[in-house]
Amino acid sequence: QSVLTQPPSVSGAPGQRVTISCTGSSSNIGADYDVHWYQQNPGTAPKFIIYGNGNRPSGVPDRFSGSKSGTSASLAISGLQAEDEADFYCQSYDSSLSGFVFGTGTKVTVL
Amino acid sequence: QVQLQQSGPGLVKPSQTLSLSCAISGDSVSSNSAAWNWIRQSPSRGLEWLGRTYYLSKWYNEYAVSVKSRITVNPDTSKNQFSLQLNSVTPEDTAVYFCARGASWPRGWYFDLWGRGTLVIVSS
Numbered sequence: 001q002s003v004l005t006q007p008p009s010v011s012g013a014p015g016q017r018v019t020i021s022c023t024g025s026s027s028n029i030g031a032d033y034d035v036h037w038y039q040q041n042p043g044t045a046p047k048f049i050i051y052g053n054g055n056r057p058s059g060v061p062d063r064f065s066g067s068k069s070g071t072s073a074s075l076a077i078s079g080l081q082a083e084d085e086a087d088f089y090c091q092s093y094d095s096s097l098s099g100f101v102f103g104t105g106t107k108v109t110v111l
Numbered sequence: 112q113v114q115l116q117q118s119g120p121g122l123v124k125p126s127q128t129l130s131l132s133c134a135i136s137g138d139s140v141s142s143n144s145a146a147w148n149w150i151r152q153s154p155s156r157g158l159e160w161l162g163r164t165y166y167l168s169k170w171y172n173e174y175a176v177s178v179k180s181r182i183t184v185n186p187d188t189s190k191n192q193f194s195l196q197l198n199s200v201t202p203e204d205t206a207v208y209f210c211a212r213g214a215s216w217p218r219g220w221y222f223d224l225w226g227r228g229t230l231v232i233v234s235s
Binding site: 032036038044048051091092099101104105 | 148156157158159160173174175176209211214216218219220221222223225226227228
């Protein structure tokens, strides 16, 4: 059902850098709508960690960074820590659907 | 500190109406800088935005195409809360339902505050 595609999983050792892609289309990311990112731990609600493609709300470590280009966006986590193990979702707006859309979700595993 | 407190039944029979409420503390449902959303999550459908209500000189409601014929999101200014009604539910509507505050951004809204979620099971 999701119109934004993410890899199911990524993994890395502590201290490493991992990136999560979010691929959309010309009716959402490619239509110049911004991308936002959320982190979700098991049994809890998503928490926003990046808004407006690359802005961090207060309290979110600068290890998290976001970018956008064309019909895709990326979330990077540098200096990976055990506490970063969670599910991550991208979100944007789709003009064809006239509504907000989420990515398929990516599970980050810290080895 | 702004909080969203969800309430409502966790079990609904097929063909009946799913009803949930979300009480707001620390903000106002009538705020002209926020929108009040319902989002659900299931293994089969992932995270799915359902609809929202917001006030900008008058009340607006917007709904996802997938549920547009069955959904109503209403504000309740006397109780500072908003509600979700989803009619004619089927087992496919089984999911965790979240209420969430939407924050405006020049090129699209994002959800900066979420309720804790309510697991709703549709079963006889």
